Amino acid sequence: MxxxxxxxxxxxxxxxxxxxxxxxxxxxxxxxxxxxxxxxxxxxxxxxxxxxxxxxxxxxxxxxxxxxxxxxxxxxxxxxxxxxxxxxxxxxxxxxxxxxxxxxxxxxxxxxxxxxxxxxxxxxxGPLPRAEISISHDVDAIDKTAAIRIKQSAFMVFNALRQLAQGRPGPASSQAARAVRFAFGRDDWSVPEQMLDLERDAGVRSQFNFYADDRAKDVTRWLFDPAYDIADSALRQRLSDLVQGGWQVGLHPSYDAWRSPELIRAQRERLQSFAPAAVTSCRQHWLRFSWQETWAAQSAAGLSQDTTLMFNDRPGLRNSAAVCWKPWHVREARPHSIVALPTMLMDSHVYDYRPMAPVERRAVLRYWIDEVIAVGGEAALLWHPHTLADDYGWADGYRELLATLAERPSEGVA
Ligand SMILES: [Zn+2]
Known part of the structure; x- marks a missing residue:
């Protein structure tokens, strides 16, 4: 050596x-x-x-x-x-x-x-462990708010312009048409029963991460944070239905909470006051994350698992690992008390950031699932519930994801 x-x-x-x-x-x-x-x-x-x-x-x-x-x-x-x-x-x-x-x-x-x-x-x-691939959902929206209409249609217009600049007028015009439909159309965005039905059929129980901040919103938070209030009676009912049905409930801390134990704690306690099960796990909204600050803040806020580790702009294993571990806390020269589980892929990686044909999308999903299975590893996948609505039309991708997991016999889905 x-x-x-x-x-x-x-x-x-x-x-x-x-x-x-x-x-x-x-x-x-x-x-x-x-x-x-x-x-x-x-x-x-x-x-x-x-x-x-x-x-x-x-x-x-x-x-x-x-x-x-x-x-x-x-x-x-x-x-x-x-x-x-x-x-x-x-x-x-x-x-x-x-x-x-x-x-x-x-x-x-x-x-x-x-x-x-x-x-x-x-x-x-001893024998190698079975791979464990867990599915989680960050609940960013339950209604199509003005902020969402503005953000998403601006993103679609940007994509349309990019395609036009690349000399692809066909896809550009259909993207522009989607932007207009998105900005002005009406669609049901409640946490979709369709998603729960698909998971029931597949024998899967996933985790839903909810936003629970209750501060008045400034412009940044209005634009970037979810608009719903977890105290809403329909949402409280949803929380208890999920827990009763065997799903997990986690926290989705606000855009500005990535280094604040106080904000994360307040949001965790608020969600906990409505959730009939312990809230111990989270993923930061927009994957806002610092190696130095975020896990320390989450631990201090009373959380014991985090699945933030991933990139917004590409699928992949950000730390080259498919494993749950306690990361090293440099400032205190000891492991963190929180367990980090990497997330390797989310819906927008195979839809928004780079348009893909269905066959290519399936190949990407298979690639990542197969890598974790090949090493007997652990990793999470993220699919946002509101993308099953017609406005996005990403339900097919989610069905493919569940089907791909189901056809891989050696892995466990939690
Ligand atoms: Zn989010």
Missing amino acids: LDRAAPQRLAFPSALSALSGVEVTLPDWARPHGVEGRLLVPREACAEPAQAQWTRVDWWLAAFLLLEGWHERAWERRHGPIHSYSFRLRDWDARVWQRAWVNRIALFLREWAARESGTDASTLF
């Missing part, structure tokens, strides 16, 4: 620059744990990055740097939080987000340890 010089060179955080990966070819006996027989590790974990040999890689350091988002944390120290926009990470090696590299490194080390002991991996460590 590598001499221990590499970690000492890593005086956190300024010594780390943009994340750059090195492909390492595995020995024949470990090939199945790689992708085409190779694993990707951060450059800092290789003794000789130019000709990386598997015996000259600090595998523990590689797994740690990826799992803990160490390069991103260093970036955040220098430039401030990117929240969840991958495009802000300049010169980043996007291959790190395409696979559960951390899980694959662990599987490789497991195999290696068994080989050194002259036995096989399941005898030494």
Whole structure:
């Protein structure tokens, strides 16, 4: 193995620059744990990055740097939080987000340890865990408010103009027509029974994350936060119906709460006062997130699980891992008390950010689900309930997602 010089060179955080990966070819006996027989590790974990040999890689350091988002944390120290926009990470090696590299490194080390002991991996460590893929829904809207009409139709107009600039007048005009329908049309946006029916049929019980802020809204919050009030009697009834039916209820903290224990706590307590089950899990609205602040704020607010870790502008595993873990709390030199579960994909990744044909959309869904199953990992998927309404018409995608999970026998859906 590598001499221990590499970690000492890593005086956190300024010594780390943009994340750059090195492909390492595995020995024949470990090939199945790689992708085409190779694993990707951060450059800092290789003794000789130019000709990386598997015996000259600090595998523990590689797994740690990826799992803990160490390069991103260093970036955040220098430039401030990117929240969840991958495009802000300049010169980043996007291959790190395409696979559960951390899980694959662990599987490789497991195999290696068994080989050194002259036995096989399941005898030494027990059988591999089954993959667990959970579905969650951030409830951003239950009515089509003026703010939503403005935001979404502006986004559609932007897409139409982009398509026009790319010389595609056909898709551009249908996108523009959708924008007009969206701005002026009437549609039912209540948390759709259709979604619950689909999940009942598939034997799935997901989690619904609700917004529970009750402060008067300034312009930013009017534009970015959900408009509903969780104290509304129909919503309170919905909460208790969900819990009785076996669904989970979590918190969707407001746009400005990502570093405020006080705001998150107040919102958690308000939701808790209406929810007939403990509120312990959350995902930040708009995936507003800081490595330094958000988990600390959520823990201090009494939450024990978070699924915010994902990018807004692309699917993927943001920390190269499909695993539930307690992230390292740098300021206090200990693990956080909160458990983080990465989310790998949401509806808008396969609809809004890049238009896709249905066949391509299915392939993307399959790709991510298969990656988690291949490594026996854990990850979440996000689908917004209001996108099942006709205005969006994304119900087909959600059906495909449930069907794809159902046709994969080895995974558990929670
Ligand atoms: Zn949201």
